[in-house]
Amino acid sequence: MREAITSLPGNPLQRIPGVAVTLVLLVAVFGSVAPGFLSPANITNVLVQSTVLMMLALPMTLIIMTEGLDLSMGAVLTFTSLVVAIVSLATGSMLLGLGAAILAGAVFGTVNGWLVATLGIPPFVATLGTLGTAQGLSLIISDGQSVVGIPHSVRDIYSATVAGVPVPVVIALVSYAAFHILLYHTRFGTYIFALGGNREALKYAGLASNRLLIAVYATGGMMAGVAGLLMTARMNSGHPTAGLGLEFDAIAAVAVGGTSFERGNGWLFGTALGVIAVGVLRNGLNLMALPSSIQVASVGLLVIVALFFDGLRSRS
Amino acid sequence: MSAAVQPAGDAPVTVPLLELRGISKEFPGVRALDDVSFAVWPGEVHMLLGENGAGKSSLMKVLCGADSADSGEFYHKGDKVRVSSTADAQKLGIAVIFQEFSLVPYLDIGQNIFLGREPSGRIPGTIDRRRILRDARRILDSIGFNIDPSILVEKLGVAQQQMVEIAKAISQNARILVMDEPTAALSDRETELLFALIARLKADGVAIIYISHRMAEVFALGDRITVLRDGRRIDELRPADASPDQLVRMMVGRTVDMSYPRHFAETPGKVLLEVRRLAAASGISDIDLEVRAGEIVGLCGLAGSGRTEVVRAIFGADKVTAGEIIFDGQQTSGGPDQAARRGIALIPENRKSEGLAPLRSVADNLVVSALRKLFPSHLFDPRRAQRVADGLVKQLRIATPTSRQMVGLLSGGNQQKVVIGKWLATGAKLFIFDEPTRGIDVGAKSEIFALIDRLVADGAAALMISSEQAEICHVCDRAYVMREGRIAGQLSRSELTEENIVRLGMHHA
Numbered sequence: 001m002r003e004a005i006t007s008l009p010g011n012p013l014q015r016i017p018g019v020a021v022t023l024v025l026l027v028a029v030f031g032s033v034a035p036g037f038l039s040p041a042n043i044t045n046v047l048v049q050s051t052v053l054m055m056l057a058l059p060m061t062l063i064i065m066t067e068g069l070d071l072s073m074g075a076v077l078t079f080t081s082l083v084v085a086i087v088s089l090a091t092g093s094m095l096l097g098l099g100a101a102i103l104a105g106a107v108f109g110t111v112n113g114w115l116v117a118t119l120g121i122p123p124f125v126a127t128l129g130t131l132g133t134a135q136g137l138s139l140i141i142s143d144g145q146s147v148v149g150i151p152h153s154v155r156d157i158y159s160a161t162v163a164g165v166p167v168p169v170v171i172a173l174v175s176y177a178a179f180h181i182l183l184y185h186t187r188f189g190t191y192i193f194a195l196g197g198n199r200e201a202l203k204y205a206g207l208a209s210n211r212l213l214i215a216v217y218a219t220g221g222m223m224a225g226v227a228g229l230l231m232t233a234r235m236n237s238g239h240p241t242a243g244l245g246l247e248f249d250a251i252a253a254v255a256v257g258g259t260s261f262e263r264g265n266g267w268l269f270g271t272a273l274g275v276i277a278v279g280v281l282r283n284g285l286n287l288m289a290l291p292s293s294i295q296v297a298s299v300g301l302l303v304i305v306a307l308f309f310d311g312l313r314s315r316s
Numbered sequence: 317m318s319a320a321v322q323p324a325g326d327a328p329v330t331v332p333l334l335e336l337r338g339i340s341k342e343f344p345g346v347r348a349l350d351d352v353s354f355a356v357w358p359g360e361v362h363m364l365l366g367e368n369g370a371g372k373s374s375l376m377k378v379l380c381g382a383d384s385a386d387s388g389e390f391y392h393k394g395d396k397v398r399v400s401s402t403a404d405a406q407k408l409g410i411a412v413i414f415q416e417f418s419l420v421p422y423l424d425i426g427q428n429i430f431l432g433r434e435p436s437g438r439i440p441g442t443i444d445r446r447r448i449l450r451d452a453r454r455i456l457d458s459i460g461f462n463i464d465p466s467i468l469v470e471k472l473g474v475a476q477q478q479m480v481e482i483a484k485a486i487s488q489n490a491r492i493l494v495m496d497e498p499t500a501a502l503s504d505r506e507t508e509l510l511f512a513l514i515a516r517l518k519a520d521g522v523a524i525i526y527i528s529h530r531m532a533e534v535f536a537l538g539d540r541i542t543v544l545r546d547g548r549r550i551d552e553l554r555p556a557d558a559s560p561d562q563l564v565r566m567m568v569g570r571t572v573d574m575s576y577p578r579h580f581a582e583t584p585g586k587v588l589l590e591v592r593r594l595a596a597a598s599g600i601s602d603i604d605l606e607v608r609a610g611e612i613v614g615l616c617g618l619a620g621s622g623r624t625e626v627v628r629a630i631f632g633a634d635k636v637t638a639g640e641i642i643f644d645g646q647q648t649s650g651g652p653d654q655a656a657r658r659g660i661a662l663i664p665e666n667r668k669s670e671g672l673a674p675l676r677s678v679a680d681n682l683v684v685s686a687l688r689k690l691f692p693s694h695l696f697d698p699r700r701a702q703r704v705a706d707g708l709v710k711q712l713r714i715a716t717p718t719s720r721q722m723v724g725l726l727s728g729g730n731q732q733k734v735v736i737g738k739w740l741a742t743g744a745k746l747f748i749f750d751e752p753t754r755g756i757d758v759g760a761k762s763e764i765f766a767l768i769d770r771l772v773a774d775g776a777a778a779l780m781i782s783s784e785q786a787e788i789c790h791v792c793d794r795a796y797v798m799r800e801g802r803i804a805g806q807l808s809r810s811e812l813t814e815e816n817i818v819r820l821g822m823h824h825a
Contacts, residue, residue: 185442193420197422198418201419201420264422265421
């Protein structure tokens with residue numbers, strides 16, 4: 001039995017994931033053609049702008065690992081960012097705004113999980129339903145208008161630094177670390193691999209897979225709440241279309257990062273690289289003054305390119 | 317029942333470690349277990365023997381608490397206990413190693429062994445992954461499996477996964493270990509390792525319930541043999557008191573309705589299908605067979621012996637790696653669409669998922685495969701389709717109020733007729749049936765066979781997979797018996813008995 005093990009793919013070149021190749025290529029290309037791309041200010045800008053996406057892509061990784069999907073994340077983010085704006089405006093407290101946003105996100109996430117786990121509705125359809133609901137509620141609570149005049153304490157989140165590092169980046173790093181520990185060093189994380197890989201195994205281990213699944217979706221909602229704070233701080237207002245289409249970028253980042261949509265094969269660090277790749281792409285195209293419609297198309301292209309490299313690797 | 321096998325250094329054992337009394341379990345339409353009693357003593361290997369559908373899997377599910385019995389009692393060391401969940405079974409030290417593994421592909425070996433029982437780490441809420449690896453290595457060493465526990469299960473072969481399953485059971489301190497055909501996927505060397513491990517477990521006083529189809533194993537390992545048939549316990553005996561032939565006789569003889577008609581042709585027609593030294597990527601090799609017009613030819617063997625793989629290769633659904641398939645005088649290649657166009661019909665085992673569009677009408681289902689033939693102009697004529705469908709409904713005596721009825725609402729037997737009719741409309745000449753009577757009630761079975769009989773009487777040919785050996789014996793002109801991906805032998809009409817089929821299909825001592 002030993003022989004089979006030593007014959008594992010050992011070529012280190014084959015082990016370099018597609019997302020790393022893609023990221024290096026992107027940086028090289030934009031570094032040479034986009035003016036000012038490699039300036040320290042712009043690199044900081046890319047990282048800061050990627051933080052909202054990171055908040056969504058981390059839990060999206062877990063959800064996709066369960067062979068699920070959350071299409072509602074962008075719309076829920078819109079809703080939570082409005083909650084941050086409205087609550088902080090009414091109370092003057094950033095923390096109350098954040099707390100309310102996390103709570104609202106958790107409700108949406110739990111509903112998603114309940115629809116998928118308990119009612120057995122396919123994730124695509126269930127979260128499409130909550131997408132519509134969250135978008136509609138956002139229009140209702142904002143009356144279709146931007147919520148302006150929010151307290152400084154919210155706006156400062158985006159501009160403040162800790163030891164020279166922008167606070168949003170600190171929040172993203174802490175979130176990444178928390179998700180790393182959650183996925184690789186807790187029981188809950190271990191069972192996420194089983195939710196996608198072999199749910200029967202959980203049953204034979206005497207574990208309730210439905211409750212675990214609901215918790216995974218709820219985590220996604222709560223992170224959309226945290227992202228809502230960053231979004232409102234960044235725009236200095238609550239806007240009823242703030243998160244439009246962000247679920248697409250989040251799913252793209254996860255796919256680019258090498259997480260498979262089947263059998264619980266996920267890679268959290270790949271997702272982080274995928275988020276930065278999406279951020280680099282959008283920023284580079286911006287610097288080259290290309291319209292945002294091109295950006296959406298290129299993110300789609302990015303997914304295809306990264307998966308192409310992964311496909312090459314797994315076939316060889 | 318002299319307790320010949322005693323755990324070392326203990327007082328004589330007078331009560332079984334686990335005893336089941338009068339276990340019955342019914343599923344809609346099937347009596348899966350009928351008053352089965354069964355006992356295992358510590359330190360013995362109890363062989364469970366029976367054909368497909370004899371009740372072995374049902375008994376295993378009841379044993380491990382995944383299914384609960386309708387009636388019957390469990391006794392653990394003489395005390396009456398309840399086993400109504402997998403947790404109950406685990407508490408009694410029962411662990412089952414299923415053929416479909418309960419492993420998670422993208423967790424490592426250690427995490428799989430301790431799934432659901434992870435030791436806590438120093439930081440609250442975390443798990444101690446280093447300890448998992450350390451403990452896993454110790455357990456793997458104890459069963460003589462030398463592998464790094466930090467390797468993902470995804471990277472392992474089937475045999476290695478089997479060993480991880482065993483390690484998982486050992487780590488739960490299993491005292492009663494149930495193994496379902498554990499050597500099915502193992503090489504000879506790996507089988508030796510497993511047998512050595514079983515000997516060590518026996519010496520430790522572990523009771524092992526071992527399901528096998530291989531006679532050699534039954535006699536090499538078994539301390540006690542229980543034979544099941546039709547959900548009933550036929551006999552319990554010691555290997556010394558049994559012979560392979562005797563066991564085979566006990567396993568066969570299932571009660572099957574024999575009232576279906578069959579008109580055997582005096583002389584079979586021309587060769588319609590000829591398969592020469594066929595091999596396929598799915599694991600079959602050296603397949604030689606022929607089917608003549610007017611014949612029903614059986615393809616038997618145990619589940620997993622490669623029967624379905626052979627018909628899939630003939631139909632072009634699996635990649636053929638060697639050999640040739642000659643149909644109606646022409647060598648064939650290409651996919652299922654090619655095979656269907658040439659006149660080969662495959663009636664799959666899972667009618668609902670593979671053979672029918674259950675939400676569409678009887679008429680739609682009947683004409684769907686023949687669209688090209690019925691409408692060469694590529695324009696659909698609903699009236700013509702309706703006429704063809706109505707004709708088939710009448711010809712096949714499909715019991716449906718109208719041909720507009722949804723197929724999913726028909727009985728199993730009538731659904732099967734629709735699948736056959738669908739191919740009849742295309743003018744198929746060779747009908748391949750995979751378990752044609754599965755899930756069909758007795759009355760409808762004889763109608764299906766009457767239909768197949770009429771098909772071949774009209775010049776078609778049929779190749780039929782069935783696990784119901786009595787059916788094969790009753791309706792087939794000849795039969796091929798498969799074992800481990802190869803044809804183990806051919807039985808002519810006069811040799812076609814259940815005993816001969818089982819004998820050829822099993823490993824003989």
